[in-house]
Amino acid sequence: MxxxxxxxxxxxxxxxxxxxxxxxxxxxxxxxxxxxxxxxxxxxxxxxxxxxxxxxxSGKDELLRLSVNRALDALFAVIEEERSTTGKAIDRLEHVVRRSVEVLVEDLPFVTLLLRVRGNTKVERQALTRRREFDRIVSDLVKQAEAEGSIRPDVDPALTARLLFGMVNSIIEWYRPNRGLRAPAIADAVTKIAFDGLRNGAGEPGG
Amino acid sequence: MxxxxxxxxxxxxxxxxxxxxxxxxxxxxxxxxxxxxxxxxxxxxxxxxxxxxxxxxSGKDELLRLSVNRALDALFAVIEEERSTTGKAIDRLEHVVRRSVEVLVEDLPFVTLLLRVRGNTKVERQALTRRREFDRIVSDLVKQAEAEGSIRPDVDPALTARLLFGMVNSIIEWYRPNRGLRAPAIADAVTKIAFDGLRNGAGEPGG
Incomplete structure (x- = not known):
């Protein structure tokens, strides 16, 4: 700055x-x-x-690099948080999902730009590499949660990670600031639906 | 044709x-x-x-109209299916989600185009109107499922509908035909995660 x-x-x-x-x-x-x-x-x-x-x-390219890195740095900072690195994998995963929703809402335009990057330039390809690294970390967390027995074993971990973050990332499509919904409420809804399920009575934690 | x-x-x-x-x-x-x-x-x-x-x-405009209508017609056909119109709301909702995943995978490019429409032309605005109508029907199903007591009451129905279809629609971001994953397997994963929850032991249906 x-x-x-x-x-x-x-x-x-x-x-x-x-x-x-x-x-x-x-x-x-x-x-x-x-x-x-x-x-x-x-x-x-x-x-x-x-x-x-x-x-x-130096130009448009650097504007893009700084912008997507702002989103990526915020997401990688989530992964470094204590609750993302200690405790049961299922709880670490839930924390990463919850905090990612908050980052997305707080840095909405930057995450939106990041999610639209398609790899047409060097800067875009670097961003995609970091996105894939983040996805791999999430996917590993899902695998660990499955290995510790706290995630249902009948859904593929990589597919689970994709669908989880599909739900998280979809927020950019409709979220508008100043319309009442706050990040923690959205994060609550995402984690309730994805971890405990929509069905009434499905919400007892196992493991 | x-x-x-x-x-x-x-x-x-x-x-x-x-x-x-x-x-x-x-x-x-x-x-x-x-x-x-x-x-x-x-x-x-x-x-x-x-x-x-x-x-x-007649031109580019008609190509767009026919293309997005192919996706929209397929999605509205799902809503007319017997299992979408009879039975408990929670089961009708689950059927609509499952079949929407299948439509999305079967008509991937057409749904992808539909989801990218931003309302810049008359054809695009007509498509957005139909998309909103579809979203309203899903949101109503969530409300009915909540009213019948089969969905957790602590998540807003409109938010739930958005997140549910956020997860469904995110499939266009990564799904590639001919890489082994079939539509029913993806539909299974979506409904297991969203309706019964990821946590082991969260999967007992209530209601």
């Missing part, structure tokens, strides 16, 4: 620090697609010159 | 009926985005002239 956030430049436009620059750029990338966005588009939306953007970053 | 499927025209290229034309067009729409696809692109990929395409459809 650079220093002059909130200041105004000589032409009376708001000054941008890197954080604010990313916020706006990610919004434009989501609306127009990364490939469909030019530096011209970003310059117009930000109301600053292209050279003012180049003051902060 | 028109008559001359599989025939070859005078220049030795394969003839196209409407079904085959849609199959290829949907693939191009998914790869390039609907807005990023020109009739020229379609003509090149199909290996036929633009006027040969216009022989079948």
């Amino acid at each position: 650079q220093g002059n956030a909130g200041q105004r430049n000589r032409r009376g436009r708001p000054g941008y620090d890197l954080g604010k620059l990313l916020d706006v750029s990610v919004q434009v990338f989501i609306e127009r697609g990364y490939e469909g966005t030019s530096m011209e588009d970003l310059s117009n939306r930000l109301g600053i010159t292209k050279s003012a953007i180049y003051h902060h970053v | 028109q008559g001359n499927a599989g025939q070859r025209n005078r220049r030795g290229r394969p003839g196209y009926d409407l079904g085959k034309l849609l199959d290829v067009s949907v693939q191009v729409f998914i790869e390039r985005g609907y807005e990023g696809t020109s009739m020229e692109d379609l003509s090149n990929r199909l290996g036929i002239t633009k006027s040969a395409i216009y022989h079948h459809v």
Whole structure:
């Protein structure tokens, strides 16, 4: 982050620090697609010159890299949390799912951009590699939970991991901030449905 | 569908009926985005002239309409099935979820295109209206299942419906035909996780 956030430049436009620059750029990338966005588009939306953007970053590519890494860093930080690393695998898995929902809601535009990356550039491929690494860690947790006997053994661990995070990631499709639903309520719903089941009476923890 | 499927025209290229034309067009729409696809692109990929395409459809718009309607018609047909309309709401809901997974896998490209529609054209807005109608029907089923006491009462029905179909729809992100997983196995996994829960011992039906 650079220093002059909130200041105004000589032409009376708001000054941008890197954080604010990313916020706006990610919004434009989501609306127009990364490939469909030019530096011209970003310059117009930000109301600053292209050279003012180049003051902060080397180009569109670096904006994308910083943006998807913000989402990835937050998700990997979840995996490092104490409740993700100690205790029974089923509880660690549930914690990772719950906290991932919270990261997704808190960093919604950044995670949305990350989930749309298709691998067309080097930056996108690096992001996909880190996503796969995260998926592998989740899939391993599912396997450990199955090995300790706390997850039903009749569903494939890799498929389970995909469906679990399919449910989590689907939140980007409909979640809108300021409509009342808070992250912990959504996280509760996801973990209740996925871990204890929707059927009434299905909710007794086993293992 | 028109008559001359599989025939070859005078220049030795394969003839196209409407079904085959849609199959290829949907693939191009998914790869390039609907807005990023020109009739020229379609003509090149199909290996036929633009006027040969216009022989079948009035334009790109009609290709999109026919494609998303194929997915929507299949999903609405699920809702009309006997097991979706008779019996306990929880079982009807489970049937709708299971059959939706099967539709999604069978008509993967068409459902993928449908789920990417953002409402930029009249055809897209009509598709979104039908999608919302489908979502409303699912959400009503969840409410009925809660009213009959067979679904846990501590999760909001609309949120439940969204998360359920979030899990179902996420399949388009990773499912690839011919990699061994069949639709019924995926449908089993989805319904086991969502209805009975992942935790071992959580799987006793209530109600």
